[in-house]
Amino acid sequence: GAAGGGGAPPPPPGAKMAPPPGAKPSAAESEPARPVTDPELVAALALSVTGVAEARPEEPPELAPAPAVKKTRAIVRTKPTRRLEPDDLVCAVCGEGNAPTRNFCSRCGESLADAGVVRLAWWRRLFRRKPKRHPAGTRPGAKGTREHRNWLATLSLRRLRTSLVVVAVVLGLVYAVYPPFRATVIDNVRALYRKVAPTLDPIRPTTVSSPTAIADHPPGMLVDTYDNTFWAAQLGGARPKVVFTFGESYLLRSIILHSGASESFTEDGRPSILRLTYNTGKSENVLPQDSSRGQTIDLKNTTLVSSVTVEVVDTYSGTKRQTVAISEVEFFALK
Known part of the structure; x- marks a missing residue:
């Protein structure tokens, strides 16, 4: 306006200008008017809260924890991808072999807490060689x-x-x-x-005596190394016996006995039980067989023997004469 005050005065602050004719209203002018906030309500909300918070008189009951749901996966048990070694852990899910130091399967990732352990057979464990271990730093x-x-x-x-x-x-x-x-x-x-x-050597007695011998068949015929001669004695009275004396002490081990008479084997009696008494005071009974062949009889308790008394205790039955006969007796001792 002109300086002289002929123009219109400026509008006051905050007054809205009327739109010119033909202008469209703006979007801000088209919105509805917002409600005015109450200043007393705002002041009441800004005040501080005084007092002590107290729990509710009735607390809700505690709930038991729900059981853990184990996730399952569709895993097919197959053969292990490597050769199983002793003490390996075999996965219970997929069957893979794992080193003993692992806690989870190298193929499926499952825990190895329930895994099986590879064990050798008992006969292989006997011949298993222990691995060589070296001290640290060597x-x-x-x-x-x-x-x-x-x-x-x-x-x-x-x-x-x-x-x-x-x-x-x-x-x-x-x-x-x-x-x-x-x-x-x-x-x-x-x-x-x-x-x-040790070997056995034959020994010959120095003297042979028999108080019950028949005159025609003296006891010397027992050691004359001939089979057609024999010693004979009567039966019915005292027991027939022969005493063999050696020049020194021997370790007797066996005798070879030729029982009966070679010319009249069935007519004369044959000893069935012989009692051998040694100069040491020990004695034993032997049981010869009813055979004309030489038979070896092992002896016992014959340490340091210098004389042997052979006594006929019993004879085989079925003889014609009341006599007993022995063709030959050979003694053997340790050399």
């Missing part, structure tokens, strides 16, 4: 390890074997070229063999 074969000790033992055995071979070669040469040494070795070997496998 190398295989270092001094103080088991490999080092085994190597030392092997080296010692090799040296010992070499020494024995050299000694055997030297002794063989001496045995071949030096006769006195050869004779000494042969005697010692024979003596050792006799101790390990």
Whole structure:
């Protein structure tokens, strides 16, 4: 307007200008008017709360925890992908073999708490070799390890074997070229063999006596080494007996008995029970067979024997004469 005040005065602050004719109202002017907020309500909400919070008189009951639902997966049990070793853990779900240090399966991821353990058969565990373990900070074969000790033992055995071979070669040469040494070795070997496998040698009594012998058949015929001669004695009175005396003490082990008379085997009696009494005071009963052939009878309690008394206790029945006959008696002792 002009300076002289001819123009219209400016509108007051906050007054809305009337839109010019033909103008469209804006979106802000078209919205409805919002309600005015009550200042007293706002002041009441801003005040601080005083007092102590108290729990409700009746608390809700505690609920038991729901059981855990184990998730299941459709896993097919198949063969393990590697060779099972002793102490491996076999997954109970998929059958995969896992190292003993694992806690979960390497194929399906399941826990190995219920996994089976691979065990060897009992006969394989007997021949199973323990794995070699080395102390921390040592190398295989270092001094103080088991490999080092085994190597030392092997080296010692090799040296010992070499020494024995050299000694055997030297002794063989001496045995071949030096006769006195050869004779000494042969005697010692024979003596050792006799101790390990003793032999029985025949011994002959120095004297033979029999108070019950018949005159035509003296007791000396028992040791004359002939089968057609025999010793005979009457039956019915005192028991027939023969006393054999040796020049020294022996370790008797057996006798060879030729029972009966060779010319009249069935006519004379044959001993069925013989009682042997030794000078040591010990005695034993032997049971000969009813045969004209020589029969070997083993003896017992015959240590340091210098005399033997052979007594006929009983005879086989079915004889024509009341006599008993023995053709030959041979004694054998340890050499």
